[in-house]
Amino acid sequence: MELDQFRKHAHELVDWMADYLTHVRDYPVKSQIQPRQILDTLPTQPPTGPESFNEIFQDFQKIILPGMTHWQHPSFFGYFPANSSPPSVLAEMLTATLGAQCMNWQTSPAAAELEERVMQWLREMIGLPSEFTGVIQDTASTATLCSILTAREKLSAYAVNEKGFGADTKFTVYCSTEAHSSVEKAVKIAGLGRENLRKVRVDDQFALDPADLDLAIQRDLKAGYRPLCVVATLGTTGSLALDPIRQIGEICRRHNMWLHVDAAMAGTALILPEFQWIADGLEMADTFVFNPHKWMLTNFDCSAYFVRDKDALLRTFEILPEYLKTPVDSQVNNYRDWGIQLGRRFRALKLWFVIRAYGAGGIQSIVRNHIHMAQSLAAKIQISPNFELLASTPLNLVCFRLHPRYIDDPARLNELNERLERLLNDSGKLFLTHTKLGDAYALRIVIGQTQVRQVDVDLAWEMIQKTSQHL
Numbered sequence: 001m002e003l004d005q006f007r008k009h010a011h012e013l014v015d016w017m018a019d020y021l022t023h024v025r026d027y028p029v030k031s032q033i034q035p036r037q038i039l040d041t042l043p044t045q046p047p048t049g050p051e052s053f054n055e056i057f058q059d060f061q062k063i064i065l066p067g068m069t070h071w072q073h074p075s076f077f078g079y080f081p082a083n084s085s086p087p088s089v090l091a092e093m094l095t096a097t098l099g100a101q102c103m104n105w106q107t108s109p110a111a112a113e114l115e116e117r118v119m120q121w122l123r124e125m126i127g128l129p130s131e132f133t134g135v136i137q138d139t140a141s142t143a144t145l146c147s148i149l150t151a152r153e154k155l156s157a158y159a160v161n162e163k164g165f166g167a168d169t170k171f172t173v174y175c176s177t178e179a180h181s182s183v184e185k186a187v188k189i190a191g192l193g194r195e196n197l198r199k200v201r202v203d204d205q206f207a208l209d210p211a212d213l214d215l216a217i218q219r220d221l222k223a224g225y226r227p228l229c230v231v232a233t234l235g236t237t238g239s240l241a242l243d244p245i246r247q248i249g250e251i252c253r254r255h256n257m258w259l260h261v262d263a264a265m266a267g268t269a270l271i272l273p274e275f276q277w278i279a280d281g282l283e284m285a286d287t288f289v290f291n292p293h294k295w296m297l298t299n300f301d302c303s304a305y306f307v308r309d310k311d312a313l314l315r316t317f318e319i320l321p322e323y324l325k326t327p328v329d330s331q332v333n334n335y336r337d338w339g340i341q342l343g344r345r346f347r348a349l350k351l352w353f354v355i356r357a358y359g360a361g362g363i364q365s366i367v368r369n370h371i372h373m374a375q376s377l378a379a380k381i382q383i384s385p386n387f388e389l390l391a392s393t394p395l396n397l398v399c400f401r402l403h404p405r406y407i408d409d410p411a412r413l414n415e416l417n418e419r420l421e422r423l424l425n426d427s428g429k430l431f432l433t434h435t436k437l438g439d440a441y442a443l444r445i446v447i448g449q450t451q452v453r454q455v456d457v458d459l460a461w462e463m464i465q466k467t468s469q470h471l
């Protein structure tokens with residue numbers, strides 16, 4: 001493509017992008033297509049000659065767009081959000097245009113130094129002590145894997161990296177039954193063995209029960225294991241339950257264990273002074289992760305990973321082949337050594353744009369408003385005769401179900417709520433997802449979309465009530 005063509009199409013696309021974000025609420029939230037429908041529309045062979053940009057873009061609109069679920073729709077209440085914002089998108093345009101690799105300082109000095117500065121800003125915004133150092137990872141899953149690998153190395157005196165596992169490295173890892181699946185994945189990848197992951201019981205609020213954790217550790221010690229690490233969840237994926245960090249931290253200290261705190265979603269709430277209480281004891285953690293790409297207006301991917309012992313992280317991941325050595329290595333951050341992959345995107349730019357365009361205060365009011373909207377919805381559900389809450393709502397996730405007075409059979413209730421979910425999502429008017437809490441099929445509404453307003457939440461609640469009457 002010639003650059004004069006690029007200029008023309010870029011202008012057209014920017015207009016399309018602004019129109020899309022203006023009218024995103026007019027699309028069905030959840031894509032209405034059938035499995036393999038898109039695949040069958042795409043030619044089985046790549047084109048041999050060039051095609052015009054107009055043709056390509058027309059097919060994007062005709063084939064691709066109907067096959068998208070619209071995560072930036074204000075009525076997207078499912079999973080956890082992957083919210084975004086105009087300044088973040090603008091930064092990504094620049095990142096793609098620069099097309100720089102940010103593995104070493106030398107390969108992109110500004111990227112390295114901006115990452116160091118914005119991660120320091122972010123650390124202060126969420127109130128983490130200054131012993132912590134931040135680095136941007138692609139996802140929380142990767143950050144959790146980095147943490148478990150670093151724990152494995154530090155507590156084996158860096159032996160596993162060198163020699164592989166030995167008789168004295170029969171490690172065990174602990175998390176609650178409500179922890180994210182990425183913990184299990186990390187344990188498997190780190191070579192620790194899924195059988196050595198202990199899933200500890202939760203209390204009636206779905207938070208890790210520290211007494212059960214302590215018991216499990218005692219049992220493993222007696223059986224000759226070396227308890228390595230606890231992954232505490234601050235805001236579980238099911239219900240945003242908050243594991244008691246201070247009590248878990250004390251147990252970790254007592255047994256000389258590593259503590260990783262996974263706050264992928266809820267970590268954003270720490271930018272609000274009135275929600276600092278949720279992380280009581282966080283200063284005892286070794287590592288902490290949260291995702292600005294979930295609930296902080298920064299488009300995927302951008303996961304903020306903070307470590308107390310930077311040297312342990314670097315010692316775990318450092319590699320220094322001759323072709324990567326530079327004269328400034330001792331003065332700068334070479335982020336290739338702060339994680340798994342060598343090549344890195346320039347992710348700090350979008351975070352910088354977002355924090356500057358909104359200001360810390362602007363982000364705070366958006367997040368505060370999300371929490372407020374979720375809590376007032378929870379209050380309405382609580383007093384509604386046909387619905388009930390299935391978990392408390394400390395932040396911006398409401399877990400609830402339809403429970404008509406005349407139905408008490410658990411299986412029938414589950415089936416009823418599954419049908420309600422399907423009807424709502426098929427309407428295209430809103431999108432929500434579910435989880436199992438205990439044995440109950442729980443519907444989840446997360447309020448964290450960049451554009452979501454009170455009217456959207458009111459409309460969703462109205463739709464839910466109305467649709468439930470047709471079941």
Ligand SMILES: *Cc1c(COP(=O)(O)O)cnc(C)c1O
Pocket residue numbers: 080138139140141142180182233235236237262263264265291303
């Ligand atoms: C979403 C989520 C993750 C996974 O996040 P990715 O960035 O997609 O890897 C991990 N833990 C919790 C608690 C989550 O909610």
